[in-house]
Amino acid sequence: MTSAVIEHQPEAELISEEFTVNAKPSVIQSKDLNLWYGDSQALYDINMDIQENQVTAIIGPSGCGKSTYIKTLNRLIELNDSVRTEGEIIYRGRDIFREYSVEELRTQVGMVFQKPNPLPKTIYENVVYGPRVHGIRKKAVLDEIVEKSLRDAAIWDEVKDRLHKDAYGLSGGQQQRLCIARTLAFEPEVILMDEPTSALDPISTAKIEELIQQLKSQYTIVIVTHNMQQAARISDKTAFFLNGKLIEFDQTVKIFSNPSDNRTEDYVSGRFG
Numbered sequence: 171m172t173s174a175v176i177e178h179q180p181e182a183e184l185i186s187e188e189f190t191v192n193a194k195p196s197v198i199q200s201k202d203l204n205l206w207y208g209d210s211q212a213l214y215d216i217n218m219d220i221q222e223n224q225v226t227a228i229i230g231p232s233g234c235g236k237s238t239y240i241k242t243l244n245r246l247i248e249l250n251d252s253v254r255t256e257g258e259i260i261y262r263g264r265d266i267f268r269e270y271s272v273e274e275l276r277t278q279v280g281m282v283f284q285k286p287n288p289l290p291k292t293i294y295e296n297v298v299y300g301p302r303v304h305g306i307r308k309k310a311v312l313d314e315i316v317e318k319s320l321r322d323a324a325i326w327d328e329v330k331d332r333l334h335k336d337a338y339g340l341s342g343g344q345q346q347r348l349c350i351a352r353t354l355a356f357e358p359e360v361i362l363m364d365e366p367t368s369a370l371d372p373i374s375t376a377k378i379e380e381l382i383q384q385l386k387s388q389y390t391i392v393i394v395t396h397n398m399q400q401a402a403r404i405s406d407k408t409a410f411f412l413n414g415k416l417i418e419f420d421q422t423v424k425i426f427s428n429p430s431d432n433r434t435e436d437y438v439s440g441r442f443g
């Protein structure tokens with residue numbers, strides 16, 4: 171970084187240093203992660219620490235590996251038989267590939283997808299799906315989980331009188347918040363979100379963004395987004411990917427005001443992508 175740039179952006183530099191000093195503990199650490207689809211390499215030497223109770227945004231142009239990376243964090247990527255990985259992802263001190271079962275990992279590292287994907291069941295049944303997998307059977311306990319999850323997903327007031335109605339009767343934005351409630355009901359620690367608002371209107375998007383801000387006090391959130399304003403609005407840290415490589419990872423304010431790499435600067439200033 172040149173001194174000229176520092177002079178132009180002293181606030182960003184100070185904030186960045188302050189955050190570094192007060193860094194939160196790492197929850198997920200990627201170490202020299204490489205990934206191939208068959209013979210085609212999609213991720214190169216990704217080293218990245220995701221910190222507790224932070225929103226980490228992943229940005230970059232189409233095809234740069236954002237979805238591949240986030241789907242690797244809960245091993246959803248393994249649904250593709252041609253995928254091969256090298257390196258490690260350490261979650262709470264254990265390697266997700268070798269020291270977790272997929273089931274154990276996915277209850278702790280949940281995922282919300284681009285398109286809302288409720289089950290073809292009632293609102294209530296959608297939320298109790300996870301707790302039932304955990305073996306919870308008592309109706310009073312399930313009722314409590316349903317209310318808490320729907321409240322935490324900021325949708326309780328809109329659905330409390332129609333819990334036993336079909337989830338498909340909800341709007342797209344409500345369905346997405348229901349899917350977040352379903353993820354919360356598993357009691358994960360980390361929530362991965364792959365472009366969770368790209369299929370939603372601006373009002374629903376604003377609600378989900380507000381919700382993400384509220385959830386980060388209890389959860390660690392990783393969000394892939396094409397929308398740079400969204401990353402700037404809601405994330406604490408931002409990772410910029412390009413051609414399968416992690417180009418820059420820093421405090422969001424730094425990435426958007428004073429990035430260290432010219433490629434990041436070109437991307438965030440809209441010169442490509």
Ligand SMILES: Nc1ncnc2c1ncn2[C@@H]1O[C@H](COP(=O)(O)OP(=O)(O)OP(=O)(O)O)[C@@H](O)[C@H]1O
Pocket residue numbers: 207210212230231232233234235236237238239250
């Ligand atoms: N199932 C697959 N089989 C083979 N190659 C794949 C597969 N999925 C993704 N790829 C390739 O891996 C690279 C990264 O794709 P990925 O979907 O992770 O990018 P992305 O940054 O999430 O893109 P977008 O923003 O368009 O969703 C691309 O070159 C893509 O063509």
